[in-house]
Amino acid sequence: MTALKPIEYRNIKGISATKYKVNDICSVPGCNRTRGDKGHHIFPRSQIGNDSYFVLVGMGDTNFTIPHVTGLCSEHHTQVEIHDAWIKLEDDLFVWYEREKPANRETSSKNFIKVGPLDPQPGVRVKGASGSPKKKREKNKGEKKRNRRTLAFSVPNDAIEDGAGIIDDLLREAKKEYGVGNTEEERLKTPDYNIYVLALYNLVRGGA
Helix, strand or coil: CCCCCCCCCCCEEEEEECCCCCCCEEECCCCCECCCCCCCEEECCCHCCCCCCCEEECCEEEEEEEEEEEECCHHHHHHHHHHCEEEECCCEEEEEEEECCCCCCCCCEEEEEEEEEEECCCCCCCCEEEEECCCCCCCCCCCCCCCCCCCCCCECCCCCCCCCCCCHHHHHHHHHHCCCCHHHHHHCCHHHHHHHEEEHHHHHHHHC
16 A cells, blocks of 8 residues: 655656655654664655655746655555655655544544654655665656756855865765765765755754
């Protein structure tokens, strides 16, 4: 059974992006069990058309990209799959709901009770998170190559501060920690863009 959709908007699709490290401890509030699989796709694969870790959400004139894969323990993953739990997207946060348990066990309640936001939110790295191997890119799928745009910004370059050198050093260290792959050499090949997006997302969400 497919999990319930976090929002009802139809203009949602998975985008091509590098996989990030999924939390090892279940993200359901109050749960300290180890996750039971590689990661739960909150937006069903059948809805986004692929197994991407990031989705583009179109809401009229507003479009935004968010990570949506989180680590759940086996018990909570089963709850989601059988619709005894529901992960909703509310105010840019993924929130865990559980189906209300009626007094009469023979009846089934349609009501869900809010438990709280996932902790951590998808894409936020926590201590103990493990890396996911980089998936080989499939060819000849009929998808046009995505347009690219080059961004430039100014950095200090004087005797006091070498801005470009600082950024290069920080990017290298960030790739060692956040990059994708099982070896340092593989992680260092992670595109700069993916590091920037993940770092800025964590900053906005207050993650580490």
